Amino acid sequence: xxxxxxxxxxxxxxxxxxxxxxxxxxxxxxxxxxxxxxxxxxxxxxxxxxxxxxxxxxxxxxxxxxxxxxxxxxxxxxxxxxxxxxxxxxxxxxxxxxxxxxxxxxxxxx
Amino acid sequence: xxxxxxxxxxxxxxxxxxxxxxxxxxxxxxxxxxxxxxxxxxxxxxxxxxxxxxxxxxxxxxxxxxxxxxxxxxxxxxxxxxxxxxxxxxxxxxxxxxxxxxxxxxxxxxxxxxxxxxxxxxxxxxxxxxxxxxxxxxxxxxxxxxxxxxxxxxxxxxxxxxxxxxxxxxxxxxxxxxxxxxxxxxxxxxxxxxxxxxxxxxxxxxxxxxxxxxxxxxxxxxxxxxxxxxxxx
Numbered sequence: 077x078x079x080x081x082x083x084x085x086x087x088x089x090x091x092x093x094x095x096x097x098x099x100x101x102x103x104x105x106x107x108x109x110x111x112x113x114x115x116x117x118x119x120x121x122x123x124x125x126x127x128x129x130x131x132x133x134x135x136x137x138x139x140x141x142x143x144x145x146x147x148x149x150x151x152x153x154x155x156x157x158x159x160x161x162x163x164x165x166x167x168x169x170x171x172x173x174x175x176x177x178x179x180x181x182x183x184x185x186x
Numbered sequence: 187x188x189x190x191x192x193x194x195x196x197x198x199x200x201x202x203x204x205x206x207x208x209x210x211x212x213x214x215x216x217x218x219x220x221x222x223x224x225x226x227x228x229x230x231x232x233x234x235x236x237x238x239x240x241x242x243x244x245x246x247x248x249x250x251x252x253x254x255x256x257x258x259x260x261x262x263x264x265x266x267x268x269x270x271x272x273x274x275x276x277x278x279x280x281x282x283x284x285x286x287x288x289x290x291x292x293x294x295x296x297x298x299x300x301x302x303x304x305x306x307x308x309x310x311x312x313x314x315x316x317x318x319x320x321x322x323x324x325x326x327x328x329x330x331x332x333x334x335x336x337x338x339x340x341x342x343x344x345x346x347x348x349x350x351x352x353x354x355x356x357x358x359x360x361x362x363x364x365x366x367x368x369x370x371x372x373x374x375x376x377x378x379x380x381x382x383x384x385x386x387x388x389x390x391x392x393x394x395x396x397x398x399x400x401x402x403x404x405x406x407x408x409x410x411x412x413x414x415x416x417x418x419x
Contacts, residue, residue, distance in 0.1 A: 102214060103221040120243040121218050125211075126253035133257065141210075151214045 087127060088136075089166040090117055092159055095137060099154035101144075102128060128153060136162050188223070188237065190216040197247040203258055211254060219243075270338030275349035278329035278396070282322065282350035289318045299383060312387035319395050326399025334407050347400040354388045 094100065094108050105128075106119040119127075131137045136159035139151045155163075194216045201208055219240050226236035244250050290296075299312040329347040338346070361381060 101217075103218045121215060121222070122244040122246075122250045122253075125215060125218075126250070126257045129211075129254060129257035148217065149213065150217055151210070 086170060087117075087119075087123075088131060089163070089170055091127065091131065092136065092155060092163050092166065095153060095155045095159070096163065099152045101142075101150040101152050103150075105153065131159070134158070188220075190220045190223075194219065197244075198251050198254075200248065201251050201255060203255065207258065211258075269336035270333050270342045271346050273336070274329040274332040274338070274343075274346035277332065278325055278347055279350045281325045281328070282392070282396070285321055285325070286315065286318050289315050293317055299387070312383040314387055314391070319391060322392055322395035323399035323402070326396035327403050328399075329396070330400035330403035334403060340404065343404065344397065344400055347396045348393050350396070351389050351393045355393075358385045358389060 090109050090113075091105065094105060094112065100108060102121075102124055106121075106124050110118050128137065128139070132139055132153075135156055137153045138156050139153045141149055142152045144150050191212060194212045198208075198212060198215070201211065203211065222243065223236050223240040226239055227233065231239070293315065294317065297314040297316055299314060326347045329349075330343050333343040333346045358381065365378065365381065
């Protein structure tokens, strides 16, 4: 059964999946998602930060200030153990959604 | 060079967070905007156009402000509510009722308030446990201290310390109109006087005793705050 929070869940899945590869700061995170989805998923500042803060409050990610190579202070986000645990049910939901849509479109085209 | 931070400070002027947390959000968003603009400039876009495109990421700053605030404080509100209201309330309730039970079992005989008719007591009757009433300000003070220490507002503090008398208050508030309606139809009339004496003995007197303790803590903490302000100024 696909839950009602699937829309928000997909955005959270995108963030958690990208952070699984390593810590990133907000701007880089948005760019990485855009690059990896070939522009299909884009996060503006207004969409990204409330979501990051909410995920941080839930304990899925943790932000910490770091000095980048350019000497600029940036807040880097990394996945927490709770975030890693959250990834697998989210992936399952996501796969279920795509499976359902695939079955549906096949029926429609038959 | 554009001062993105000042710009974000102005746009997020309504952001009601702790000063340190607010400063972090502002710095983070300003860095994001700065990097976006720099990237656009690297792609050869003119500065004014780059700034306009950067700022177009946020259509409604007021809305963003509310969403950030809600994301940052929603979970806190839940835990704060527990610390500032529910925990002191339940502790006050537990101590108040536990002490009443102990006094009823092992304490001195209660003070019976009633009109005497020869050898018999005639209603209205109230059973007043004086040692219990005298100990309530201490319990109230404890509840108030816990709520205050967790950063509770005055409302949270006073609500948590009168929490033990609220069930009795609800009972009397429900009983009064019910009595007013059904009094004439009952074989044994219920006396309004008894109900008001009960209201005094189980709601007003214990409530006032609990509040007295809370008030002491409130006065004490206000004085401490004033003296700290005086030292800092």
